[in-house]
């Protein structure tokens with residue numbers, strides 16, 4: 001069972017969002033800095049995302065009539081304008097994903113806020129809209145991130161893993177709706193083998209990866225009121241064999257008649273609406289969870 005099942009539109013059992021994080025070649029730059037130019041093979045693997053996968057993905061969405069969410073570093077918005085233009089033209093959402101895939105929890109508070117503001121400005125300039133949602137690169141959210149998001153007018157975040165239903169982060173600077181994710185529906189573990197990025201997972205067949213993703217979906221169908229979020233990457237899941245399997249998945253999900261496919265922005269808006277009408281009371285987490293250091297001095301570092 002789910003403790004707080006959300007009443008989804010039209011009696012849908014599961015709200016579904018395929019989110020695509022278009023990291024592209026920002027990853028090779030953040031990993032290798034000035035040496036990125038000599039990582040041509042990794043660069044080609046990553047640029048496959050905006051160059052080859054995005055047109056394929058958009059074509060699928062047009063055929064199924066889906067509008068979905070994309071997250072991307074602002075650096076990618078500047079460097080891959082053709083892909084961004086095509087995504088925006090089809091009415092999809094573009095969310096914030098750092099400037100060049102830097103980890104927010106490795107920055108000072110001032111640096112994190114400064115780069116967030118610069119990235120918001122770049123996204124707004126290229127897409128005509130401020131981003132409403134955030135996904136922290138590699139889920140590396142800092143203790144300051146939720147407060148900065150609230151301060152900058154974001155509506156939702158989708159980087160945390162604390163539930164199967166949306167919940168609210170009360171940050172002290174305002175509220176943010178959390179639309180939680182899970183490593184079980186992330187395409188990184190089953191597919192990413194990239195020595196230049198220090199990831200060397202054993203590559204799984206699409207059918208095996210989908211088994212894991214769909215186990216999550218079927219569990220939610222059996223306990224209505226939850227949220228299924230695919231956290232995928234164009235250069236990973238947009239490869240031909242994997243994307244063909246995704247198309248079959250979409251067809252299957254739609255044929256169940258049990259799903260509501262939406263952007264994360266639409267899902268956050270729906271939850272806010274049913275909360276306002278009194279139909280639903282989301283869980284509210286007050287941040288921070290603990291004071292800075294909870295470890296007694298003599299237990300420090302005894303792992």
Ligand SMILES: [Zn+2]
Nearest residue numbers: 021023137138
């Ligand atoms: Zn990413």
